[in-house]
Amino acid sequence: MDIYVISILLAVVGGVLFTLIGLISGSDETATMVPFTLLVILLGAPPVAVFSFFMAAVISKHLTHAAPTALMGIPGDTMMVPLLDYTETLRKLGVPHIAVRKMISGGLIGALISFPVSLLFAQFLGQFAEFFKEYTGVIFAVAAVIIAYFSKGKWVSVLLIVPFAMLIQGLNLLSFEVLGKNLAISFFLGIAIGPMFSDILIALSSSARKDVVRKHPQKYNLAPEIKSWSGYFPNPLRILTSPQKWFTSFSSFITSFTFTFSPTGMTALMGELVGSRIKGLYKRSTTTVSVMNGVTESTYIAETIIPLVAFGLPLSPMALGPAAALFNAPPVFSVDHNLHHLMSSWDFFIFGAIGLIVGAIIAYPFVMNYSRKATVFIMKYISQEAIIGMFIAIVCVIAYYEGQVTGILVTFTVAAVGGLFNRILGVGSGVQFMIYYGSAWIMAVLIGL
Amino acid sequence: MNDEMKSSESESDYYVEILGDTVSPSHVLYSILISIVLGLGGFLIGKQFFPLVAEDTMVNSYSLLLGIAGCVAALVLSAILFRPKRILTESQANKEDANKLLKDLQVDLDEEYEVIRKDPVTRKEMEDLQIADIFTHDEKEK
Numbered sequence: 001m002d003i004y005v006i007s008i009l010l011a012v013v014g015g016v017l018f019t020l021i022g023l024i025s026g027s028d029e030t031a032t033m034v035p036f037t038l039l040v041i042l043l044g045a046p047p048v049a050v051f052s053f054f055m056a057a058v059i060s061k062h063l064t065h066a067a068p069t070a071l072m073g074i075p076g077d078t079m080m081v082p083l084l085d086y087t088e089t090l091r092k093l094g095v096p097h098i099a100v101r102k103m104i105s106g107g108l109i110g111a112l113i114s115f116p117v118s119l120l121f122a123q124f125l126g127q128f129a130e131f132f133k134e135y136t137g138v139i140f141a142v143a144a145v146i147i148a149y150f151s152k153g154k155w156v157s158v159l160l161i162v163p164f165a166m167l168i169q170g171l172n173l174l175s176f177e178v179l180g181k182n183l184a185i186s187f188f189l190g191i192a193i194g195p196m197f198s199d200i201l202i203a204l205s206s207s208a209r210k211d212v213v214r215k216h217p218q219k220y221n222l223a224p225e226i227k228s229w230s231g232y233f234p235n236p237l238r239i240l241t242s243p244q245k246w247f248t249s250f251s252s253f254i255t256s257f258t259f260t261f262s263p264t265g266m267t268a269l270m271g272e273l274v275g276s277r278i279k280g281l282y283k284r285s286t287t288t289v290s291v292m293n294g295v296t297e298s299t300y301i302a303e304t305i306i307p308l309v310a311f312g313l314p315l316s317p318m319a320l321g322p323a324a325a326l327f328n329a330p331p332v333f334s335v336d337h338n339l340h341h342l343m344s345s346w347d348f349f350i351f352g353a354i355g356l357i358v359g360a361i362i363a364y365p366f367v368m369n370y371s372r373k374a375t376v377f378i379m380k381y382i383s384q385e386a387i388i389g390m391f392i393a394i395v396c397v398i399a400y401y402e403g404q405v406t407g408i409l410v411t412f413t414v415a416a417v418g419g420l421f422n423r424i425l426g427v428g429s430g431v432q433f434m435i436y437y438g439s440a441w442i443m444a445v446l447i448g449l
Numbered sequence: 450m451n452d453e454m455k456s457s458e459s460e461s462d463y464y465v466e467i468l469g470d471t472v473s474p475s476h477v478l479y480s481i482l483i484s485i486v487l488g489l490g491g492f493l494i495g496k497q498f499f500p501l502v503a504e505d506t507m508v509n510s511y512s513l514l515l516g517i518a519g520c521v522a523a524l525v526l527s528a529i530l531f532r533p534k535r536i537l538t539e540s541q542a543n544k545e546d547a548n549k550l551l552k553d554l555q556v557d558l559d560e561e562y563e564v565i566r567k568d569p570v571t572r573k574e575m576e577d578l579q580i581a582d583i584f585t586h587d588e589k590e591k
Contacts, residue, residue, distance in 0.1 A: 032517075035510030042507070073468050088469050092550055093580050199467040203474060214464045217534040218471040241570045280564030282580065283571045330506070379537045384470040386527030389480030390520050393488035397516035400489060401509065 004354075007052040010045060011355045014056035015362035022064030022076060022363070029077050033057060033322035041329045047342040048351040054326060055355025058304070059111050060363035062297050063104045067367060070099035070289075071375045072382075074196075074391055078188045079296045081429045082268035084195070086275070086285040086292075093282065094220060097372040102244065102286045103293035104367050105236035108360060109245065110252035110294030111301055115356055117256040118302035119349055122309035136261065137441025143269055144434035150276055153426030160427055162446065165439035167417060169449060171410050172439075178406045184321075186399045186407040188264075190414025191432045193395055196388065197412065198419030220379060225372050234368045244290045247274045251291050252298035259306040259316045262437050263299035268430025270295045301356075309348055312340025464534055476531040483530075484523035491519025550583060558584065 014036075021032050033054075040053050065076025070087040083103070090099040141161075148157035168187060175183045202208045229235060237245060251270040258266055271292035278284040303318030304326070313335060314320050314327040327338050343351075399407035421427040435442075443449040464471035495512030503511055551558070561584040565572045575581035 035507075035513060038510060039507070042504075073470065091469065093583070095578050095580060098574075098578060196468050199465075200477070203465040203467070209465075212466045214466050214471050216471075217464055217536050218466070218469070219536045219538065241574070279560050280568070280571065281561060281584075282575055283564055283568065286574075376537070379533065379535060381533070382524070382528045383476070383480075383531045383533040384467065384472045384535070385476040385480040385531040386524050388467060388472070388477055389482075389484035389527050390488075390524040392481050393484030393520045393523060394517065396485055397488045397492050397513070397520060400492060401513050401516070 003046055003048060006046060007049040007351055007354050008358060010040065010049045010053040011056035011358035012362070014040075014053040014355070015060045015359040018057040018061035018359075019064050019363045019366060022061040023067055029061070029079065029322045033061070034325050037323075037325040038329055041325055041332050044332075047339050048347050050326070051339055051343065051348070052351045052355035052358070054304070054323065055301075055352050056359035056362075057355075058300055058322075059107075059297065059356050059359035062111075062293070062300060063107050063360070063363040064367055066100050066103035066107065066293055067371060067374060070096045070103060071371070071378055072384075072387055074387055075192055078192050079264050079267060079300075081192045081433070082264065082271055083289050083292050084429070086271075086288045089281060089285045090289070091220075095282075097225075097375050098286065099289055100371040101239050101368055102290045104364060105239040106244070106248045106290030106292075106294035107297045108236045108364055109240070109248050110297035111356060111360070113249055113252040114256040114298030114301045115305070115352060116349075117253060118259070118298075118305045119309060119345070119352070121257055121302075122306045123345065125306060125310040137438055137444075139261070139438075140265060140434050141438035141442050143265065144431055144438050147269065147272055147434055148427070148431045150272060151426060151428045151431055153421075153428075156425045157427045157431050160421060160425070161431075161435050162442065164417070164421070164427075164432065164435045165442040168414070168436055168439040169443040171413060173449075175403055175406050175410055179403050181403075183403045183407055183410055185402045186410040187414055187436055188433075189395045189399055190411040191418050191429055191436065193391065193411075194415045194417075194419030194429065194432070195422050196391065196419070197415040198423045200388075201416060201420070202423070229368075232369060233365050236364070239368075240290055241287075243278075244287050247287060247291050248294035252294045255295050255298045256302040258299070259303045259318075261299070262317050262433060263296060263303060264433050265430070265437055266299050267292050267295045268428075268433060272430060305348065305352070308338075308340055309345065312338055471534045473531070473534060480523075480527040480531060483527055484520060487519035487523040487526075488516050489519075492516030 017036065036057065037050070037054055041050055045053070062079075065080055067076065068074050069076045069080040069083055070090065073084065073088055073091055075081045075084060087096070087099050090096055144161050145158060148154075148161060151157045171187075172182060199212060202212050229238065240248065251274065255266045255270060271288045274291045275284055275288035278287050300318055303316035304323045307313060307315040307319045308323070308326060312327070314324060319327060325333075327333065328335055333339070395411060396408055399411040401407070403410065418429075418432050422429060422432070465474050465477070467477065492512050492515060495515035496508065499508045499511045565575065565581060565584060572581060
């Protein structure tokens, strides 16, 4: 069969599959992308078609993961955590479906900008790799201080950077002692479910419970449907206002170069930077979610493409996580024999574009047209109890997958501390992610760990 | 079935707010238990079963998929067993709700009013969504 036909078919499979997976709240990217990509590789798909499959999966998952985040207030995956405060505000205003549309329109723009930019950038790179790698820890520690200062908690957030870094590295040492490997997903999940877990803890505490007890059920006013486009395919440029387009494009462009940083960290950083400049609750929230979801797409694409095209080595958090199978999938791929060695720059451009276009065509209009219907369905039929239960269970399964009982214990320890820091002291999840990334460097400097 | 559910729910005299939505405490605990049993159970069964039919390298991945499937099954089961407590109205927020919301979100009304006044694109969006009134109720009365 023609290589293009296989690529398009696999892109369709990836697009449909991950459009659906994205709708499941809390489905971890690494945990879902790696097994499916590995499956496609081990089934013997040609390398270029594997790449199309992967790009289609990336874009469609990152468009649909906006839905659970905005509609239910449960992060679609860990990358969505920095958006939660803003989507909760929009949900309370009764416009969660607008939040979804702004987010995924920003996401699509982010993808279309970062794909060519990162591909071009990868051609020039090589020599800077060491610099980025060397200074990641410092950069994140500094970013943690800046974001902490601008967060709700302000000084307490700054003050707690070192203790939280100490907790993380302490747990890291402990789990290394038990398992012989470092945990990553478990820490992420812990920070992600922190706010929810602390609500549960507060409800269980007879002294603190009064803060969360309510006499009446929560009321939601859902805003009317406004459809500003005709036909099935909307134009993302018309969903966003001009400043939203510019902020999203600019931050997607910038983050296309920051390939060694945490995607979640960059999402929080760019979003908060833009958000702090905008007045007005509705305007600030909608703009921030557009920018943040644009950045989740751009960092994801850039962090896959740059190390893959420039080095063939997994040098970014993304390449070490969800895209890991593209670099190393024994017995088919290894670090000396993977897509980097098997594909030319033109191959990356053509088959990447196939994946992105097919994925976008499947996921974008689907979410745009049905987000309000989905909201009504979920609000009427899916109880918060069921969602909380599922989310806790998914976290347990994935943490167990990564580190058995140790993984689960690490996750819930981080969730308890991080969640109470977040809820009671105003130390946001974005700050916590930055501390996580900077913690090794911080502890190395302070106590020579 | 539905009636039975309603009567059992009316017995619960208070709710707890978790992640911005109200839930019944006992239902949350049951739902978490059901989900963990099905999710982790699926994963552990997969770890026992898949080595018999699949290659070693894929056992973990397949088990993970089975675990996630268990979580989704638990979502459906819990959604059927425990109905949502939230109240959904598809109309405009009334004044009482709007005031509670403003307090809840710690809104600076002067800032909001200035944005609505100076930014026609945002104002149009907010008017289409019928949420502009939430921020301007008090202004009109002044």
